[in-house]
Structures are given as structure tokens and as C-alpha cells.
Amino acid sequence: MEQVLNLKNAFKSYGKTEVLKDINLKLHKGEVISLLGDNGAGKSTLIKCLSGLESFDKAELTINKNRVNLKKYDIKNARDLGFETVYQESSVGLEQEIYRNIFLGREITNAFGFIDIKKEQEVSMNLLQNFLGLRGVGINPNSNVNSLSGGERQGLAIARAIYFDSKVVILDEPTTALAIKEVNKVLNFIKTLQELQKSCILITHNILHAYEVSNRFIILERGEIKADIKKDDISFDGLQNRLISIQKEHL
């Protein structure tokens, strides 16, 4: 399988607290991995560093076989390299129109920076119908995002990744605070991403959701990777027990 991401010997600390200790992580094309672990295990820090919001103290990062210069690595750089991050609830502007949300930060503009609104609306309509499956329910690219349900809002953020042809989609707790019906929508979006041969890194507290969509599980505990297990090698119960026993060791 083609490798899209290779992180070697990553370290990060805040003051004296070591949050990431020698993390090694590989991700292949079309693969969905779940980062599991308790609060404070380092999951969020790891994805913040990967998405360019914060920086590793020390690491080697290779994306699509190109070595990344971590000194210059920021959000924009990460996006250019094909990373798209979907944060729980926080990556959309609720009062803004759907098309503005999809193109935020990457507007289709003319030489003077004026937005080609018509074009943006066309692309958005296409994404709404073909990806979010919203046909003829009175929702159009001019609706504000607050008229979408929780799951659809996550879908909107995921749709960005599809349109901009991201290679790696990072999903931070995408199912938290959603109703069951909405959770299923989000899980289906993740499956669609996989069908489109995108790679995903999923962070979640919910092992059930993780088990449903992932190919591989990585268990983090106190900044270290404690286990890296393929789905084929473990049952749901097995995974649950493994997670509990790792957490117990540290109590």
C-alpha cells in the first residue's frame, strides 16, 4: 500500500510536561486509523501538530515521500500538502452561507480578490447534492449553516476536503454531541472518504464508532503509543479490553 504519511520520533512538551514522547506513525492511502486513549493521552496535541496549528519540538515528517520542513510548517502549508482538519463544531461559521463556509480561506477570486460567488455556489450545490445527499429539501448554497443538522455540519467540513482533493483528513471527535441518526451520517461520510481513497485520522472517545469505520487502531497513553493493532487482528471486545487494561496499568 502506498504510504501518504510517515511521522518519526516526534516529541512535544509544554514547559516540563512531555505530551508526546517518541511518536512513530505511518498512514497509507485509503486507510482510516483511529487514535484512542484517555483525556490527556496526547491525541489532540498530536493532530494539532500534524495540522500545523502547533509545532513539534522535534520530529521527522514525510508526506507523500517528501520530507517536510517543520520550521515552515503551518496551517496553510499543511493544507497545501493535502491535510484537511475537521474539528468538532468549531470549523464552520454558523451565521454564514454554506458556500462561504466551503470556500473559507480558499475562495475562488479574480485578480483583485473579489469572489466568484456564482461559481462557488455551483460547486457547493454539487457537493450538497452528491455528497451530503441533500436533494430538494429547501437547502441551497445560500442557506446559513445553522439550518443544517449537526451531522450535516460535519459533512460540510468533510465536503471541503473532497472538493479540495485532500489526501489526509483529520477528524477530531466528529461524532461527539450528535444524535444517533446524525452519528450514522458522519460515519457514512467517513466511509465515502475511504471509498475515494483518502486517508483519515479519526480521534474519538467512542470505540464503537472507531471500530465501525477504522482499519487500524492506535492507542495512546501519556504521550506514548502503547498499541498499534489492525482491525483484522482484533474483535470489538478485544479492543475494548485492551484499551481498559492499558489504562489500568497507568492508574
Next chain:
Amino acid sequence: MKEKYIYQISIFAILFCTLALFISAVPEVFLQGRIYISYLSIIPFTMILALALTPLIIAKEIDLSFPSVMAVSGYIFSQSYLSFDNTFIAFFLSLAFGFFAGLFNGLIVVKIGVPSIIATIGSQFLFRGLAMILSGGTALSVIEIKETFIAELFTGRWFGFFPAQSFWVIVFAILVWFILFKHKFGNAVLFIGDNIKAARMMGINTDKTRIILFIQMGMISSFSAILLTLEMANWWPTNGEGYLLLVFASIFIGGTSVFGGSGTIFGTFIGAIIIGIIESGIIAMGLDGFYTRFIYGVIILIAVCVHAKMLNKGKL
């Protein structure tokens, strides 16, 4: 989207009712052109400030220092005109002060992290104090400035009757509207007010955008002070003081949300007209000037209640 049109219709209805009231009460004044010419000459000073402040409010920031920026800018404009006898130098020095005043506010808010309401209360005193120190508290008369090209350009009476400032304010309104709703800069402003975290995560340079907003507010404050000086041919140390609440009233009557993330330039435009016509309307009706503030209060409260009611309805 639909909601926005309802706002705009309702604000227009308020303007229409106010005007209808005045016309029916004093037709001899309000069915003649003179009062409207006088409106065209005075409303632009508040309106241009309100138009410039609207994007800041949308970005969830505020600037309370603009009346004081006006005072200093007006002083610099008048004094350098008197010293150098050159309106262009005066014009650019004055705008340069507006630029730095805005930059100063922006840096305190964005880089040091002081909430803008607090930062600009501070700088409001600072700039007003500066105007007092520079002028020694005395007014300046610049009566000859009326004869200059710049006065004709910005505040002349075109075709013998049309106040030029109202042309410029309309140009500015259109420009702000385009930038806010059709340009990627405006897109950044909307998202900063709506969800600054999302804006940052989507790669918007939120610091730079907000600093630019403060700078444009500073420069437009200077420009408004220049217009005022050209129109009045006079500068006085309390210059600009009366505008603070009128400008905010124009914006909020117009329907821009104090919570950020949404706003309307059309609303601010009409809001400024409503605020602008009330005072002379009341006086023409034969009421005491003392009634002005009371009636401002009534109209502002009606407008904001209507907006709040509609906002809640839209959310259900």
C-alpha cells in the same frame, strides 16, 4: 438570506414612517427641497463613520476612540493648512494620523490582547488629551479653506446645490458593501465575527484582518474630520464628541448584530438617515429641541426590539 431582506424592509419602513410623520405634521417644510439639501450636507459626517464602523462591529470588535481621532485629525488638518498653506499636505498628514491611531488601537487589541472596548476607552482619552495639548484648548478658524480645490471636491455644492459629501459617502457605502460581501477580505471579517477559531483554523490571518479594520476606521475618522472642517471652515477642541452615540445608534437601528458575524451596510445607511432627519424634524414640528434625545430613544428602542424579535423568530 430571506431574513436579511425582512430586516431591510423593516428598517426602510421605519424610515418611511418617520418621514411620513414629519410630512403630515409640517408639510410646508418637508414638501420642499431645502430641508433635504441640508440633510445631504450634514448626514454624511455621521454616515461615513457608521459605514466604517459596521465591519468592525461585524468582526465583534468596537472602536470608541473615533470621536477623539477626529479631533486630532481635524486639528492637524486645520493647523497644517494654516502653517503650510497647502491643503494636500494637510490632507495627507491628517490621514496619516488616522492611520497610526488605528494601527495603535489595532496593536493594543490584537497583539497585546486588550478587549477593544477597554482599549479604545483608553485611547479615546489619550487622543482627546492630545488634541487639547496640541491646540491649547482653543479653536482654529480656517475660513479661506472654503476657496480651495479640495473643499470644492469634497464639500462643494455641485451644480450650485448638491453637497459633494453626499456623493462621496454613497461611493464609500458601495465600496464597503462590495468589500464586505464580495471580497475575500470581507469573507474573513464575517467569519472572524462568527467564529474566530474556525477562521484561524481555516488559515485566515485573523490578526492582520483585525488590525486593517482598526486602521481603516482611524483613516475614515480622519476623513470625516476633514469633511467636517471643510464644511464648517472651523476646528474646535470638542470636535467629534457628539458623534459617538449617533454612529452607534445608526448601526444598531440598521440591524447589525452586536454579537458579530452578521450585519448590513444597507441598514447602516438607512439607520444614519433616520438618525440624521430626526433632530431637525422635531424642531420643524415646533417641539422643543429638548425632545430630540427622547425621540431618538423611542426610535432606537423600537428598531432594536423589532430586530431582536425577528432574530428570535428566525432561530426557532
